[in-house]
Amino acid sequence: GENVEQHPSTLSVQEGDSAVIKCTYSDSASNYFPWYKQELGKRPQLIIDIRSNVGEKKDQRIAVTLNKTAKHFSLHITETQPEDSAVYFCAAMDRRVNQFYFGTGTSLTVIP
């Protein structure tokens, strides 16, 4: 199956700074890349996603970039706030065969 690697595993930033989380994937057939935010004890929630026919997508303070050639994609959070503190997971999916794999997670702490 797909192998998704995610870095860093932990990240601390000052409030107002930017945070960047990077993921790589192994299966060139993967064509959908969502990012999930999981707060302690809660279910993962989709925050942004990107399909393989797009290189970048932005939603307010959150953006995702995708480099299909290099097989990596990144999450960018600007103007971070304490409520952004959570564990973030990237995932890669081949929508045609319906296989869905997560990265190892990044614990983000935003320091007030």
Place this chain on the structure above:
Amino acid sequence: GAVVSQHPSRVICKSGTSVKIECRSLDFQATTMFWYRQFPKKSLMLMATSNEGSKATYEQGVEKDKFLINHASLTLSTLTVTSAHPEDSSFYICSARDLRGDTEAFFGQGTRLTVV
């Protein structure tokens, strides 16, 4: 977004007994359900993928006879942990998507299983 309900949220069982976890899609038809296991401060490990009306596809290293998955309808999938042991204690979480509508996957709230 769509709602996926998982039940129970917490369960404690004795070693050797079986536990059933339900995952329901409340407002959409889930052609596919994914079952994950999550260890503390770790990622979600895909255990199996089930398509409605078909046998589940298990990931390498996951015992299909120990983790029985049933997906008999478009709104319900169950995971049964058979002959549970303390090492099966974990957080189990399901997610569901409608392959026909090409939706993203929505997660249940998870089940904290403790085997004593």
